[in-house]
Amino acid sequence: MKTLPATDVVIIGAGWTGLTMAKELASRTSWNVLALERGPARKTSDYLDDMDELDYAIRLRMMQDIADETVTFRHTPRDRALPVRQYGSFLPGTGVGGAGEHWSGISYRYLPDAFDLLTRTVEKHGVKRLPEDHSIQDWGVAYDELEPYYARTEAMMGISGKAGNLRGRRIEGGNVFEGLRSGEYPTPPMKTPYLAALFEEATRRLGYHPYPLPAATTSQAYKNPDGISRAGCSYCGYCERFGCMIGAKAQPTNTLLPVLNKRKNFTLKTGAWVRRIVVEGGAKGGQARGVEYVDPSGREFFQPAEIVFLASWTLNNTRLLLLSKIGDPYRPDTGQGTVGKNLTHQVSIPAAMAFFDKPLNRFMGAGSAGIAVNDFDGDVFDHSNLPFLRGGSLYTVCYGFRPMANFGLLPATVKARWGSEWKKQALHYYDRTGRISFYGEHLAYRHNYMDLDPLYKDRNGDPLLRLTLDWRDNERGMAQFMSSKAVEIARAMGAREITPFPGLKRYDATRYQSTHIQGGAIMGSNPAQSVVNRYLQHWRVSNLFVLGASAFPQNPSGNPTLTAVALTYRTAGVVIDRYRKRPGALA
Amino acid sequence: MRRRHFLTVSVASVGGLLIYSLDRRPHRVLAQERLSLGSIRIDLRHFTESEALDVAAAAARILPSDESGPGASEAGVVVYIDRQLAGPYGRDKYRYSVGPFAEGAPEQGYQGRESPRDIYRQGLARIAGMARLQPAAQDQLLRTLEDTLFFNLLRTHTIEGMFCDPMHGGNIDMIGWQWIGFPGPRMSYRDEIEQYHGLPFRPKPLSLAQVLGKRVKPSEEE
Numbered sequence: 026m027k028t029l030p031a032t033d034v035v036i037i038g039a040g041w042t043g044l045t046m047a048k049e050l051a052s053r054t055s056w057n058v059l060a061l062e063r064g065p066a067r068k069t070s071d072y073l074d075d076m077d078e079l080d081y082a083i084r085l086r087m088m089q090d091i092a093d094e095t096v097t098f099r100h101t102p103r104d105r106a107l108p109v110r111q112y113g114s115f116l117p118g119t120g121v122g123g124a125g126e127h128w129s130g131i132s133y134r135y136l137p138d139a140f141d142l143l144t145r146t147v148e149k150h151g152v153k154r155l156p157e158d159h160s161i162q163d164w165g166v167a168y169d170e171l172e173p174y175y176a177r178t179e180a181m182m183g184i185s186g187k188a189g190n191l192r193g194r195r196i197e198g199g200n201v202f203e204g205l206r207s208g209e210y211p212t213p214p215m216k217t218p219y220l221a222a223l224f225e226e227a228t229r230r231l232g233y234h235p236y237p238l239p240a241a242t243t244s245q246a247y248k249n250p251d252g253i254s255r256a257g258c259s260y261c262g263y264c265e266r267f268g269c270m271i272g273a274k275a276q277p278t279n280t281l282l283p284v285l286n287k288r289k290n291f292t293l294k295t296g297a298w299v300r301r302i303v304v305e306g307g308a309k310g311g312q313a314r315g316v317e318y319v320d321p322s323g324r325e326f327f328q329p330a331e332i333v334f335l336a337s338w339t340l341n342n343t344r345l346l347l348l349s350k351i352g353d354p355y356r357p358d359t360g361q362g363t364v365g366k367n368l369t370h371q372v373s374i375p376a377a378m379a380f381f382d383k384p385l386n387r388f389m390g391a392g393s394a395g396i397a398v399n400d401f402d403g404d405v406f407d408h409s410n411l412p413f414l415r416g417g418s419l420y421t422v423c424y425g426f427r428p429m430a431n432f433g434l435l436p437a438t439v440k441a442r443w444g445s446e447w448k449k450q451a452l453h454y455y456d457r458t459g460r461i462s463f464y465g466e467h468l469a470y471r472h473n474y475m476d477l478d479p480l481y482k483d484r485n486g487d488p489l490l491r492l493t494l495d496w497r498d499n500e501r502g503m504a505q506f507m508s509s510k511a512v513e514i515a516r517a518m519g520a521r522e523i524t525p526f527p528g529l530k531r532y533d534a535t536r537y538q539s540t541h542i543q544g545g546a547i548m549g550s551n552p553a554q555s556v557v558n559r560y561l562q563h564w565r566v567s568n569l570f571v572l573g574a575s576a577f578p579q580n581p582s583g584n585p586t587l588t589a590v591a592l593t594y595r596t597a598g599v600v601i602d603r604y605r606k607r608p609g610a611l612a
Numbered sequence: 613m614r615r616r617h618f619l620t621v622s623v624a625s626v627g628g629l630l631i632y633s634l635d636r637r638p639h640r641v642l643a644q645e646r647l648s649l650g651s652i653r654i655d656l657r658h659f660t661e662s663e664a665l666d667v668a669a670a671a672a673r674i675l676p677s678d679e680s681g682p683g684a685s686e687a688g689v690v691v692y693i694d695r696q697l698a699g700p701y702g703r704d705k706y707r708y709s710v711g712p713f714a715e716g717a718p719e720q721g722y723q724g725r726e727s728p729r730d731i732y733r734q735g736l737a738r739i740a741g742m743a744r745l746q747p748a749a750q751d752q753l754l755r756t757l758e759d760t761l762f763f764n765l766l767r768t769h770t771i772e773g774m775f776c777d778p779m780h781g782g783n784i785d786m787i788g789w790q791w792i793g794f795p796g797p798r799m800s801y802r803d804e805i806e807q808y809h810g811l812p813f814r815p816k817p818l819s820l821a822q823v824l825g826k827r828v829k830p831s832e833e834e
Contacts, residue, residue, distance in 0.1 A: 073824065074820070074824065074828045076797030076820055076823070077777050077779075077797070077820055077828070077830070078775075078776070078777070079772065079776050079777065079780055079830070079831070080830060080831045083772070084701065084706055084831050085706070086831065091706065091707065091708050092704075092705060092706065092707060092708055092709065094708075095708040098720055099720075100717070100719070104717070105714065105716070107714060107716040107720045107723055108708050108710070108723075109708070109720070109721060110707050110708045110709065110721060110722060110723065111706070111707050111708075111721060111722060113721055216802075216805050216806050217805075217806060218805055218806075219808070219809040219810060222809060257802075258802075259799060259800035259801065259802050260800065260801040260802055260805045261797075261798060261799055261800060261801065262801070263797070383810040383811075384793075384810070384811070384812040386804070386805075386808050386811075386812070386813045388794055388795060388801075389801035389804060389805045389808075389813070390801075390805070394805075428775035428788070428789070428792060428794050429771055429772045429775045429776065432771050432774070432775060432792065433771060442758075442767070443673070443674040443675075443754075443767055444673060444674070444676065444751065445676050445678050445680070448675055448676065448678070448680055448681075448683070449680040452680055452681065452791070452792060455792045455793075456792070456793060456812070480712070481710065482710070531717070531719050532719060533718075533719040534719055534720055534721055535718075535719065535720075535721040
């Protein structure tokens with residue numbers, strides 16, 4: 026293994042959180058900042074060729090190579106874990122920009138009470154309402170502390186939307202249930218596709234509060250505070266699973282990389298697969314000395330560094346901590362240990378499929394061009410007679426309906442799956458099929474967690490990460506309730522036929538849900554219960570910071586990117602203002 | 613070296629001769645120069661000719677050519693499947709295929725050892741001679757396979773071959789896209805997205821190569 030010249034800062038992973046940290050450190054300090062990215066280099070012009078459903082949306086060209094590495098999955102600790110051999114329920118990105126290149130760009134802030142979930146829920150509903158086996162925790166950071174960083178993130182990305190709570194004033198047409206915002210969105214809402222317009226009209230008539238989805242696919246030309254200009258969205262429909270060819274969708278490569286490319290103290294190395302973080306000084310309170318990585322030809326390197334930022338997406342963050350033997354692995358039988366704890370995904374369901382008489386032109390759109398209602402979010406509605414806690418967003422988005430994936434979606438009344446009758450019905454319904462979706466909270470439970478698989482290995486011979494994950498009655502009850510609401514909305518939209526969601530049974534690793542996996546290296550105010558402190562600093566290794574949604578103690582329903590980046594900005598500020606002058610524990 | 617195989621098809625049966633109007637009514641265009649060819653030979657990369665004919669016959673029962681419009685035959689679905697199986701997909705490049713292999717719960721997904729090529733090899737044995745059967749007998753045979761991995765893969769591939777970008781070998785002359793009214797890749801709907809509410813927007817589709825003015829290398833050629 027070759028030892029390379031030391032650097033001040035090494036960042037593992039060049040996605041949203043890694044490159045946001047790099048931009049802040051390289052712009053505001055003289056530190057030499059090195060980002061190591063396992064996948065290839067990427068740039069906006071690469072995406073001119075990508076409007077191909079097969080290679081990008083089905084063969085998944087932008088995703089981590091699953092032949093090299095996957096995860097294993099089982100429902101309970103009693104079951105046998107098997108590899109997820111083909112991508113299903115989530116899609117980890119790779120390459121510069123990470124999953125931030127192929128994302129849809131829906132950019133929610135979380136509800137204020139999501140950050141103190143345990144405290145607020147007990148206050149309001151009592152300890153007895155908490156599910157048996159839950160492991161819900163507070164974040165150790167409050168919404169009000171995070172608000173300025175949310176605003177900075179929105180400004181950096183040029184998020185389009187309409188405020189519903191401007192400095193405490195409720196505004197119809199925005200999300201009136203959202204937490205207090207210090208300012209309006211940087212750009213106005215996106216255009217409204219037909220299906221979303223039907224949803225908006227119907228939900229308003231039902232007495233709900235529809236609002237345009239906050240979108241990182243910016244509605245008009247925008248120049249951000251870093252001086253980066255981007256074009257407005259053209260609604261071509263190639264966002265989700267694709268990179269944006271005109272740069273309208275905020276992606277690390279078009280928003281952060283242009284700033285970083287001007288900094289002499291920043292270096293980006295691609296094809297660098299980090300296998301270990303090297304820590305000296307024992308389990309109690311060591312210091313990270315650097316990282317070991319392997320390049321595509323198999324050569325191994327040791328990269329010494331003064332500070333290590335782990336920013337390699339939720340699952341890989343946890344896996345690298347476990348492989349590097351940093352901290353105590355979580356044990357569900359005793360509840361001891363922290364690494365791998367509180368794995369959550371998201372209650373993401375097609376709450377109702379709605380079939381219409383008129384054509385919808387659903388090939389037009391963008392990953393976040395849609396309308397939502399949050400009348401059933403968090404604790405904003407009455408749960409007293411409901412068999413579940415919390416909630417989420419009901420929405421419809423016209424992300425760009427693609428024919429290979431969607432031809433043959435039919436009402437339940439059509440029984441044929443092939444042949445002339447099926448073909449005739451599939452033709453009729455092809456552009457008359459709408460979906461009302463639901464994104465809901467996934468609470469944390471003691472037996473949903475991650476550890477290293479004892480059997481299966483990656484290309485380098487390292488153990489795969491093992492996910493133990495299943496739904497509980499809280500998620501099942503939530504899905505059923507939200508599906509019934511979605512059916513009412515679909516009816517009000519004038520749907521001819523409606524298929525409700527059949528119900529959540531067991532966690533299904535084959536059904537795409539979202540790439541919003543959380544936990545494993547969670548933040549908190551108690552080192553016995555969390556991996557990192559409220560500044561995302563490792564409790565025991567003070568020169569190691571773990572960025573991303575791995576820090577979320579549980580899933581608060583909406584899309585995680587905005588919060589993950591806001592937390593990164595906050596950490597960057599503390600590192601620059603406090604840690605740089607006096608290294609050591611910040612909390 | 614594998615012996616070269618060709619699929620010989622009548623020009624009357626492939627796309628390009630059937631043009632669909634925007635209201636989806638088929639018009640048969642009898643272009644003299646095309647008719648004079650009589651038949652065309654398509655280079656096969658994976659199947660033998662008889663395998664290709666059997667797969668084409670099966671795909672044509674999943675998406676038949678009938679009064680609702682063109683089917684798998686006109687779109688060249690079998691050409692698409694042939695190229696996919698010959699390429700990285702066919703040899704399982706997009707799957708974690710490290711053992712041990714064990715039967716799992718349905719929610720753990722496909723756990724078999726067999727690659728798409730292997731699954732087709734097994735399926736082809738079940739449909740050998742399909743091309744020579746009458747449609748009713750073909751349907752009867754396919755019904756006995758409905759629960760197999762092979763049939764589900766074939767059904768998925770038939771839909772893919774009907775609606776893929778033509779660079780992948782199927783959807784010849786964008787016949788599938790014309791049929792369902794999908795415009796294909798298009799740079800912008802900024803002017804249409806709020807105008808065509810409840811009204812069909814059905815421009816003539818363009819392929820990726822036509823939109824970009826250059827050829828793009830598809831994954832099967834990696």
